[in-house]
Amino acid sequence: MKIIKGILNYLWEAVKESIAQVWTLLGFFIAWLTLTGTAQQVVGVATVVATFIWLATIPLRKED
């Protein structure tokens, strides 16, 4: 029960954080569209990785 509640809390936080970052993500998406070749791929991969790191570390940031 506690675990489920924890997960639900996390998901809610993740949704809020995602919404808060949607403009940043939009910026990166436009950057990705504007670039070509390796630069585009690097930006795409970096954006996805950074997004997951951001979402995965929500609990850490809440700590403080």
Add this chain to the structure above:
Amino acid sequence: MTGTKTWRLSLAAILGFGWLFLVPYDAYATCVNYIQSQTIAAAYEGDTEPTVHTMDTCSGDDVSYQIPIATTITFDGVQYSNIYATTNSVITFGQPDGTYWTYPSTPSISLYSMDWFPGYANQTSGLDIYYSEGGFQLNLNMVPFGNWNAQPSTVNILVAITNTGGLAVSYSYQGPEYQNLRTGVRLHDGSIVSLEEWGATQVSPTAAPTLQAEPVVDPTASPEPTPISPEQQQAQAAEATQLAADISSLNNLIASINGEESAEEVSPEPEITPEPEPTEETVPDPDVVVEPEIITPEDPRFPDDTDGQNEQDPSTNPEDSGTSDEPSENQEPSPGPAPQEEDTSQSEDDQSENPQPSEDPVTVPDNNSSDNNSTGNSISEDELKKLNKLIGANDAKLLAKLTDSQKEQVADALGIKSQEIILVAELAQSNPAVAKALESFTEKAKQNADAPMPYTLADAVTEAQTEQFLADPIGALTNIDLSKVLSPSEWGKDMTDDQREKAQEVIVPVIIASNIVAAAMTRRI
């Protein structure tokens, strides 16, 4: 303290990354793309039980899929372990080849090939590959590229692999008889022979044989040439290597022309094979139905391969030009001291095929002068379109024929530097969006003639990428070449200066603005 923290960290890690392990790698895949086909082909080593496998490809324009084969096969006396089927109805040996306007320079079999687009009109799978230890079968269902409402055509190709590695090809075609359909076999010596001469059999579409799960016992009437001696085989391999080196040196030549450092350069005169390697069955008699074709830029057919007949072969195949003796129109002794264009033999022959240099000034810039016509012959829209297509095709041989002034004009129209033409040509090969952008640039530039900023190739590429993303979001996001991503020294090298500049102009303000908006929105929440 640590308990809670650890628990939270674990939870975060699971929720953050765990899905990666839960979602199957190909959860979104409904078809096999060309990269996956290579993986499948590499893994295929035959079956314990005779089985016919199916590969439902994602089709696409000018795409080559690797065909899984369980053994090496022999084509024209050379052994191969890699075979590719292209969506233009061509089987290529050794390497993929996206050539759509003529016969590929790669050893290959073209069976009713042209610039096809499989699977468009009727939304069925355009290219299905069936494979087994006994060979492979290709079923193509397609329309000509750009002619989306055309009646779909069907090509069925069955390639049986004999127990000695030989090939027996039968094929059928059903559909309109387009003028520029190509049927023929490109051999290692660069010559093209007809399918019948090579040994392929045309069958009725209604009586098409089906793929067997096991290799057939070598039928004496195999279309494969009878085995040749190791020396001959080596000679052929050496020829193929020489050809590859020639092509590469031509590319270097163009680069050096653009870099203004010409000088030495390639030895254009590639060994004139003393005798064209008599592989028993070649019998290249001159009346072959399918004759080599080259579409030079001046060829009215070149840009919009609408009405193709007597196409000619830009195959970048120096030796066939060297040996091929079409004496006729071929003079043009390339007197030129023109150090850069050093294309003695080969350049002659493409010039030869279009004896009427009349109607298209852009084209054959007369190989003896690299910049002799720098006088204001500005490039027309139509010519620009042709040249863009030439760049998109990355035809080194023809690109080398552009004079400096022509390069400058094209580059100017595209908003790039003339030295970047080769870069764009290479990029067009690896990035379909760039190829499309080049093709459609002229029209789009016309539409945007009134734009406050000059419309350049960078804009067209961005538009093409956006269209590509909207058409196939998953494909656009997953088509990543990790080897390049992991080589920081390569990052950004494949962009033109204009593209970089435009990216800067867009990205920096967008990210700053989006962060400001994000901060404002977050406060409100």
